[in-house]
Amino acid sequence: MIFPIPSGTRDVLPDEMGELRTLTERLRAVFSKAGYGEVYTPALEYEGVITRGPLGGARPAYRVFDENGEVLVLRSDMTVPIARLVGSRYQASEPPLRFAYFAHCYRGVRPQRGQPREFLQAGIELVGAAAPGGTAEAVTVLCNALDAAGLMRYRVGIGDAALYPALMEALEVPHEQRPRLLSELGHGDFVGLENALAELSIDERSLELLLRVPQLRGGPDILHGPPGPVADAVAGLRSIHALLAADVAERVIFDLGLSRAPGYYTGAVFEVYDPAVGMPIGGGGRYDHLLGQFGRELPAVGFALEVEKLHQALAAEERLAEAVR
Amino acid sequence: MSSTGLTIAVPRGALFDDTLDWLERLGVPTGEVRTNDRKLLFEDVGLITMRPSDVPTYVAAGAADLGVTGKDVLMEQGDAAPNGSGRDVYELRDLGFGRCTMVVASVAGPDRAAEALRRLGVIRVATKYPRVAAAHFERTGRQVEIIEVKGSVELAPLTGLVEAIVDLTATGTTLRENNLVIRETLAVCTARLIANPVAHKLKAAAIDELLERSRAS
Numbered sequence: 145m146i147f148p149i150p151s152g153t154r155d156v157l158p159d160e161m162g163e164l165r166t167l168t169e170r171l172r173a174v175f176s177k178a179g180y181g182e183v184y185t186p187a188l189e190y191e192g193v194i195t196r197g198p199l200g201g202a203r204p205a206y207r208v209f210d211e212n213g214e215v216l217v218l219r220s221d222m223t224v225p226i227a228r229l230v231g232s233r234y235q236a237s238e239p240p241l242r243f244a245y246f247a248h249c250y251r252g253v254r255p256q257r258g259q260p261r262e263f264l265q266a267g268i269e270l271v272g273a274a275a276p277g278g279t280a281e282a283v284t285v286l287c288n289a290l291d292a293a294g295l296m297r298y299r300v301g302i303g304d305a306a307l308y309p310a311l312m313e314a315l316e317v318p319h320e321q322r323p324r325l326l327s328e329l330g331h332g333d334f335v336g337l338e339n340a341l342a343e344l345s346i347d348e349r350s351l352e353l354l355l356r357v358p359q360l361r362g363g364p365d366i367l368h369g370p371p372g373p374v375a376d377a378v379a380g381l382r383s384i385h386a387l388l389a390a391d392v393a394e395r396v397i398f399d400l401g402l403s404r405a406p407g408y409y410t411g412a413v414f415e416v417y418d419p420a421v422g423m424p425i426g427g428g429g430r431y432d433h434l435l436g437q438f439g440r441e442l443p444a445v446g447f448a449l450e451v452e453k454l455h456q457a458l459a460a461e462e463r464l465a466e467a468v469r
Numbered sequence: 470m471s472s473t474g475l476t477i478a479v480p481r482g483a484l485f486d487d488t489l490d491w492l493e494r495l496g497v498p499t500g501e502v503r504t505n506d507r508k509l510l511f512e513d514v515g516l517i518t519m520r521p522s523d524v525p526t527y528v529a530a531g532a533a534d535l536g537v538t539g540k541d542v543l544m545e546q547g548d549a550a551p552n553g554s555g556r557d558v559y560e561l562r563d564l565g566f567g568r569c570t571m572v573v574a575s576v577a578g579p580d581r582a583a584e585a586l587r588r589l590g591v592i593r594v595a596t597k598y599p600r601v602a603a604a605h606f607e608r609t610g611r612q613v614e615i616i617e618v619k620g621s622v623e624l625a626p627l628t629g630l631v632e633a634i635v636d637l638t639a640t641g642t643t644l645r646e647n648n649l650v651i652r653e654t655l656a657v658c659t660a661r662l663i664a665n666p667v668a669h670k671l672k673a674a675a676i677d678e679l680l681e682r683s684r685a686s
Contacts, residue, residue: 359677422529422532
């Protein structure tokens with residue numbers, strides 16, 4: 145007799161569990177050594193609390209009523225719950241605050257795409273450390289964690305969520321057109337972006353910048369190219385690069401078109417790539433205004449790794465190593 | 470490893486020849502792909518062939534770095550993932566060929582779809598593009614019952630299964646031969662070059678070089 149479980153959820157049996165446990169212990173050791181204390185928050189939160197900030201793609205997908213008729217949601221990430229935790233439990237603490245977590249999060253899926261409804265995130269949040277120092281620390285912990293996990297071929301893409309809005313502001317793109325351009329860019333639809341730009345009445349050179357700048361990605365040399373309008377965001381990326389140790393810096397790809405789904409990012413954003421997995425295996429960024437929604441106006445940065453995808457990438461690298469041998 | 474350093478998903482079917490011509494112009498040899506229609510994987514030139522609707526699936530999973538498919542397929546399969554993990558594939562370039570229009574059509578004469586909506590409150594619509602069709606009628610405030618068919622959609626209104634169809638047409642010949650007329654145009658669809666988001670970062674130089682050659686050709 146087979147009793148089904150919801151699509152996008154899984155039973156984990158001892159062989160896999162053992163490997164996942166080894167992996168998370170390695171990550172935990174890195175987080176702990178870097179001074180990040182592990183926290184846990186409830187999987188269920190009040191909807192009214194968790195949706196205080198801008199959530200973008202990380203909007204909770206599952207809701208239940210409790211016995212008092214209150215709406216509860218299953219958390220969709222750990223960044224917002226930790227922002228709540230800082231606002232409630234660390235009202236007077238001297239920043240910076242460092243937290244690590246290992247927690248399952250829950251999101252909606254599109255059917256038949258193999259997307260998980262429930263997935264394990266391992267990550268950190270660094271609260272009260274502004275750019276670029278805080279960002280460089282988060283990227284360094286991220287690379288140390290991936291090294292400790294044993295992943296060989298990963299790269300970390302770094303962009304800036306404020307870059308394209310700054311570019312649109314400088315080139316005087318009409319306000320009502322901006323959400324559409326950002327949406328096309330967020331979907332990676334460069335044809336749509338080009339079509340939307342063609343409808344704007346702005347000069348040829350501005351058009352070219354609006355289309356080309358978000359397609360710039362590569363080593364630190366790309367940070368010396370882009371001109372005036374994006375200078376601040378690019379200078380921010382350069383100053384992060386300047387703070388990274390050589391072994392971390394060589395993992396970094398700069399990507400002026402990078403945008404991440406949750407709407408709370410305000411500055412540098414990053415994603416982790418591995419050639420073996422077709423989608424990012426983790427990511428994060430700066431969210432300098434989210435904490436303010438929970439009563440403590442502190443700049444913050446964090447990242448989350450998706451442990452199951454990281455495990456897949458490691459398994460793929462092992463297969464590759466065996467094939468070479 | 471192929472000369473481009475990339476794996477490209479090529480759609481068999483209506484876009485096949487134009488896609489191979491485009492690749493040929495970029496300097497990718499396509500001779501064997503043209504002559505061997507049973508083989509699917511051409512590793513030495515970095516090409517894999519498949520149904521157009523499978524192209525986004527392979528590209529999204531990273532099994533191919535790039536792919537060519539119709540905008541109709543991309544529209545039907547949707548853009549952003551609801552779980553916040555971002556987009557499945559990047560759409561890099563409108564390749565211009567394979568131009569078709571997505572239309573609403575019904576049997577010639579008085580529009581049965583309009584009559585059904587007026588008297589029965591709902592139009593039955595047959596299509597291979599259920600999401601595109603549902604979104605179109607929802608946007609225009611009309612109630613519909615979508616019936617998904619896999620084969621010749623033109624048959625559905627002729628047999629009374631539905632009052633209207635949503636389908637892709639290049640010249641309109643098949644519609645005319647089946648006594649169907651176009652009532653509305655939804656979108657113009659052309660072939661698009663799509664990329665896996667991770668490959669777009671990790672193989673940036675190879676992809677940009679290909680785009681550059683495509684622009685020049």
